[in-house]
Amino acid sequence: MHVFLVVVPIVGIIAKESPSSLQQELQELRGSASCPRSEPEFEMADIFYFCRRGVESILDDEVTKRFSAQELESWNLLTRSNYNFRHISLRLTVLWGLGVLIRYGILLPLRVTLAITGISLLVVLTTLVGFLPNRELRFYLSEKVHLMCFRICVRALTAIITYHNRENKPKNGGICVSNHTTPIDVIILANDGCYSMVGQVHGGLMGMMQRAMVKSSPHIWFERSEVKDRHLVAKRLSDHVADKTKQPILIFPEGTCINNTSVMMFKKGSFEIACTVYPVAIKYDPRFGDAFWNSSKFGLVNYLLRMMSSWAIVCSVWYLPPMNREEGEDAMQFANRVKAAIAAQGGLVDLIWDGGLKRAKVKDAFKEEQQKLYSKVLVGEQDEGDTTVVTSPSDSGSASPC
């Protein structure tokens, strides 16, 4: 019985033709139809193109499957990864039962203890360090304290991390960007270096940790009202970056958790600031535990419990060479360039779709674009000024109106 086979990324269940533009497909449809016409016109056959695209979307579309956990080739003895429950054999069930005992009886209590230790130490020690008058001593100790506490937290999750290309580690005065799969990303990166984190001020336990951490190290926490103000956000980030003694800022430009099979649209806000960007790619091995946080399905505490009762969190972190915005490149293009580099390194699919689609509906602008393309085929170019060839949104490069 093979339990651990090589995991092949699930690409799709249907064979999709290489993406050709709407014009090309319609030409093919018409070319095989009756006599070619001098002027473009409507053909009854045109509907086949839309029809097939529509049904292909129903069978397998690019976006929807990014927001649920990745499927595994072979089962890893966790009930949560078992999608087609079938009783296979007694031996397997016994093994699974044994696994449950080990995970919940031994691993979970140990991990929870470690986690509590780590968090309490973090809160207590950072507050203490914050009282020190001497600035250099404070910086030095704060770094040590942060690293130590995050290392304890990493053990609490049994995260086995492999760092690649450490020579490219982010330096002071820069911004570190990474793909986002789970809140644990933060702990994984902070395990290896000190970053200034950016985020909203929370209440409760999170809030307490935030207040403690900021006493000894310059993290950037925003009030809920300030988040809307883009200029304020940009200014605070720029100020932080300009001060070379401050640690690099850690930002997740996708804005939401994606299931680690793809990288979705990067919000351009962090790429507008004039400084070096250090891209980082994080890829989790799904065989030992699925790290993706499906926030519509589980709350944070539930998610952490699931993490701590998996086998382990195994991941690889690649530090990519630093990038700067080039002449004549706008923020969106720069963001796409960084995104492509991260996707290439991590073996993830590079999508132009906005992660916000997890909760929002598709904007009508996309449908209008399809209609526009089709109308061009029928009635020819309407406006003289519009000379750029717009291809269907399945190609990357065009800035999506988000």
Add this chain to the structure above:
Amino acid sequence: MGFNGTSPLLDQRGELRPEDFGAIRELSMNPIGDRIISAFFSPGKETVDFASFVRILAHFHPTETSRSRDGVQPEPANSRTRKLKFAFQLYDQDRDGKISREELLQVLRTMLEMQVTEEQLQSIAERAIQEADLDQDDAISFDEFRKSLEKVDIDHKMSIRFLS
């Protein structure tokens, strides 16, 4: 996607409703997305079960692979005629067996919406009907539809190959 298992369209009752299809983002982008969705539902019914769902999808199976062994099998779902029938029904929403001028206009409107003027729409529809309407009854019947698409490679264009 898959109807069951990990599908985001998973429905506890084992049935799909039109709103469930709305969750598919790429489909919202398709101008005739709504028509395709309603093609899955029999007239008057609000839900579709797995068997019917698969029957509709069977229309899109490539034709070559389903040669009948004996000559007496009922016509397979993915025959050329059945594919044509599926497309015909996308036009013929009231299922009266004919595509009226109004129905054609409706389809054109959804495919083009704001991009052309009403006059252009009318003239496009006019031309299309004139070409296809052989018996001059101002509507396109299924046979006229089939004739006008004689030379189109339907098998290829209306087929989706499943990776096994």
